[in-house]
Amino acid sequence: MFGAIRSAASRSSVRAFSSTSSRASDLAKLTLVGNLIKDPEVRQTKNDREYVVYTVATTNYPPPPPDANGERRPAASTFHRILSFQEGSNRYLQTLRKGSKVYVEAGFELRDPEPNADPTTPQGQRQIFLRHESIRVLTWAKPVETHEAEE
DSSP states (O other): OHHHHHHHHHHHOOOOOOSSOOGGGOOOEEEEEEEESSOOEEEEOTTSOEEEEEEEEEEOSSOOOOOTTSOOOOOOEEEEEEEEOOHHHHHHHTTOOTTOEEEEEEEEEEEOOOTTSOTTSGGGSOEEEEEEEEEEEEEOOOOOOOOOOOO
């Protein structure tokens, strides 16, 4: 009985990697769970194409280890700027508000600095681009209450 299972398993085992490159199977994706730090903004490219940019703050866990006094510094936050060029998503993103807790999936692209650019400029530094793929609201931001003065 076990011999049959073993031989079936050995026939179905396939090498899970390859030494040849296959661009179709390459993947660079980032999953974030964090808070929108401001309302998403609509912007225009140089070619008048509309896109939406939004920023998600995440907290780095675990927090750093305790120092010599036994005190633990608070965990640091990281801010992730995400760009969306999807028309349908852009309309939805514009309805989101600062403070909403969101789950985001984004494509990840790392761009090397331009060869002769000044290292103090963005073109002279390595840049990470996050391209929006999907977003889910986990917790909606609380509405801002306006208090009208009584006369």
